[in-house]
Amino acid sequence: MHPYRRIVEDVRRRIESGELRPGDRVPSARAITQEWGVAIATATRAHAALREEGLTVARAGVGTVVAGPAPRKEHELTRERIVATAVEVADRLGLAELTMRRLAAELGAATMSLYRYVPSRDELIVAMIDKALGEIRLPRRHPGGWRPAIELAARQEWAVFQRHPWLGSSMSITRPQIAPNGIRLSEWVLAAFDDTELDLEERMYAQIVLFTFVRGVASALEPEAEAIRETGLTNEQWLQTQESTLTELMDTNGMSHFQQLTEDGFDFGLDLVFEFGLARMLDGLSLFVRARG
Amino acid sequence: MHPYRRIVEDVRRRIESGELRPGDRVPSARAITQEWGVAIATATRAHAALREEGLTVARAGVGTVVAGPAPRKEHELTRERIVATAVEVADRLGLAELTMRRLAAELGAATMSLYRYVPSRDELIVAMIDKALGEIRLPRRHPGGWRPAIELAARQEWAVFQRHPWLGSSMSITRPQIAPNGIRLSEWVLAAFDDTELDLEERMYAQIVLFTFVRGVASALEPEAEAIRETGLTNEQWLQTQESTLTELMDTNGMSHFQQLTEDGFDFGLDLVFEFGLARMLDGLSLFVRARG
DNA sequence: TACACCAACGTACACCGTACGCAGAAGGAG
DNA sequence: CTCCTTCTGCGTACGGTGTACGTTGGTGTA
CATH class of the missing domain: 1.10.10.10 (Winged helix-like DNA-binding domain superfamily/Winged helix DNA-binding domain)
Incomplete structure (x- = not known):
């Protein structure tokens, strides 16, 4: 031998x-x-x-x-692990605080090691977007009719945006970062209109408008979270600090509506904004779909 | 004597x-x-x-x-002039490129001189927001009925956002920076509903939702402008560079709708998105107003 | 042994916002 | 005349950023 x-x-x-x-x-x-x-x-x-x-x-x-499928060593540096940790840090600290140095520290690695797996911070963020969108779970079959389907998609998006406040402000419509999960989502929504007479272009506009709205609401999440982290004030407390400036401004300009609003107190919540807007949007879309049918 | x-x-x-x-x-x-x-x-x-x-x-x-209203010497450092120049630079170069140093250079002054007139970059941006919103011109009397009024306001907002691509992404709803011109705009919109039965809170939600939508569309403007500046590619050209990645992705996942869309070519424009969304939104709001009436 | 390759890393650069404090000119009080 | 306060304008420096570049120590292979 x-x-x-x-x-x-x-x-x-x-x-x-x-x-x-x-x-x-x-x-x-x-x-x-x-x-x-x-x-x-x-x-x-x-x-x-x-x-x-x-x-x-x-x-x-x-x-x-x-050989064989490697069972991921816990502390091995990996694109997957980098992105996951980045998401976690951004959720906790905000996107602005997600620096390459901090991320490296969190991973117990040297700053420049990350650049082996991620070409730049920008591309890292694209990867984060894709990962976050991957959390959206949609059934293979669309639930009865376009409206429930669209509503489901919108609510799922909203949920993801809430879990990841940084997400809304980092996504672009005009230049959709090639996030496979984003495209999958798009496809699902486009297909949701299969029981309508809308042509593909109309569907696309409907989709973009919906998404734009949800993201619009969501883009208030990051600044708010950041403000709370920085000042430690909730929204209401902050409004109170601004009250004197505000009332002074209103007094000198005779803004009756605004004035009454602040006197009565105004129960404001992004969730309610989302609900109100989504309902109007779907109603408006309904009219459009019916007109086409 | x-x-x-x-x-x-x-x-x-x-x-x-x-x-x-x-x-x-x-x-x-x-x-x-x-x-x-x-x-x-x-x-x-x-x-x-x-x-x-x-x-x-x-x-x-x-x-x-x-004495008398000083006719502003051309090159005197002034808060007014600083803000105006800042807006101009941000329009041209994007908000990210608006650094205190560059602004100072543009004004022919030393960096730190600016801090005599503006407490910080953040507050400078608030002042810029106010100045930009000041461009919105609305008639004292609301034109016939709530719908034309609201539509007018939305179009005015959209126009301002287009002139100042940085504006959309820097405004917050939950913590409205105390911009007098912003409040004035709000008041006008709230008053526009005077011929409806909506209570103040409902009006406020309607207003926020409208604004959120417009801003949502607008927040695509800054990244797009920036991308064009950086890469020199228009949107279409850029999409072509991504096409291979995209088609590959589509082929492996059987995304028929998306596939057909890219084949047919899709005439995409933010203006059209705005028009489509605004129409749906107003339709939806109409239903709501009628239900209350 | 020489070679090409690779993960990981340390150092350095250019740039950022801005804190701090100085220089100089002005009016006004003593 | 002298001192004081107030104001503009500014230079320097600090602690942070993303990332380019080159080094180190290990690898399989010819």
Whole structure:
């Protein structure tokens, strides 16, 4: 038996015993020369044999690695992990506070290491958008009729925007960042109109308008969250600090409506804005769909 | 005749001849002692007499100055001028490129000089918002019925947003920056519903929803302008560069609607989005108003 | 042994907003 | 005349940003 067979068998045993798991690095050629007391040529032959049997794959610059779906080492730097952590940081601290340095610190890595996996901060944000949109779960079949379907989509979007306050202000309509999950969502909404007479262009406009509205409401979320973080004031408290300026302004200009509004107190909530706007929007769309039908 | 009278008359003549204009600095006490060969006490008395006659005002730290609405020297540093220039720069270069240093350079002043007139960049932006909103011209009387009025307001807003692409993304609803012109606009819209049965809270929601929609569409303007500046590509050209990625994505997921849309070509424009959305919104609002009436 | 490759990283650059404090000119009081 | 206060304008410096560039130490392979 050639000496390299012994090495192969040893390694195979380690893999089968679970000592070495998919994605782990098998001893390098240098390490083999040390461990088994052989020449590097022998070690190389062992590597080749392992590779031939499909037990391992050679990854250039990284080493020979046990084949199979790698079960993600916890602290390995990975595009996936970077994006996930970035989302988490942005949710917690706001997009402005998501700096490459802070993100690296959060990951326990050096700043520049991130640039191996992400070409720039901007592209990282695109990846974050895609990940966030991926949370939207829509049934394969559209629930009865276009209106419930559209409403469902809008509510899902709104929910995601709320979970990720930074999302609304970072998405663009005119230049849709190529986020696969965004496109999937679009397709679903377009298809939701299949039971209407709307042509494709009209559907597209309906879709964009809906989305624009939801995002419009949502883009108030980030500044608000940021303001609360920074000043520690809730919205109401803040309004009170501004009250003197406001009343002075109103007094000098005779703004009766506004004045009464602040006197009566105004129960303001983005959720209510969303609900009110969505209802009007769907009503208006209904009229349009009916006119086409 | 006291010698100081001669000085007063000399100065008066200079003012009336137009040699000295409102806002210009009259000779300082020191300068007077030089020019007229008098003691400083005399010069001070001349100043006092001029001030008493209302010809001049003493501005501490600046000098004695000809009274009247100063016709703004062209290159004097002024909050007004700073804000106007800032708006102009932001229109041209985008809000991100509006740095205090660049603004100062544009004004021919040192960076820190600006902070005499503007407490911070953030507050400068608030002032810019107010100035931009000031361009909105609405008739004192609302044109027949709530719907034309609201439509007019929305169109005016849209026009301003188009002229100032940075505006949409910098305004907040939940924490309305106290911009007098913004409040004036609000008041006008609230009053526009006077011929309906909507209560104040409903009007406020209607207003916010309308505004949110317009701003939502508008917030696509800044990124687009920026993208054009940066890459020099128009929207269509850019879409073409992305086409391969896009079609690949579509092919693998069977997105028939999306696919057909890109094949047929899709005539996309923010203006059309605005028109479509506004029409639906107003229709929806109509239903609501009628239900209340 | 030489080579090409790769992850990870440290350093450095240009730029940002703005705190701080100084220089200089002015009017006014003593 | 001298001192004081007030005002504009400004220079310098600090702590932050994104990221270009080059180095280090490991790899498989010829």
